[in-house]
Amino acid sequence: MKSIVNLGTALHKLILATALTFALSPAAAQSVNEDAAIAVAKASGCFRCHNVDKAKKAPSYKRIAARYKGKDGETVLMKHLSGAQKVKVEDGGDEEHEPPQTKDKAELLNLVRWILSRE
């Protein structure tokens, strides 16, 4: 009998923790296809400069997500990633920021949402 009670408590905790996770990260409420986002980022060479949680030549996606917390990051990043621009890399040089290798707006939006939900 005791084990059944414990199982109930554990389940209850799990459900609470899951609910909390979603409540605390609004971006997670939007469906993001993580595999698709990573596939586009990999194919486009984004990870040459970006890491998810550590700074490399470029700020981590976690830091970028934090930068846009509470702001309309989607609009800004859709624009940022729709064309090539010059960016300053960590070692001080200028490099061309190539847009992702996709012509599909939905794929691009999925990538943007994935980045914004990294924090």
Ligand code: HEC
């Ligand atoms: C040559 C290195 C390099 C590559 C490759 C690269 N980035 Fe960046 N990226 C940077 C640097 C440097 C910055 C920092 C600019 C800044 O601080 O605003 C940046 C900034 C960004 C930002 C934040 C822009 C903003 O306005 O806040 C996003 C989002 C981003 N990159 C996504 C990508 C994606 C997606 C790819 C792959 C298609 C990619 N990057 C490839 C170097 C790179």
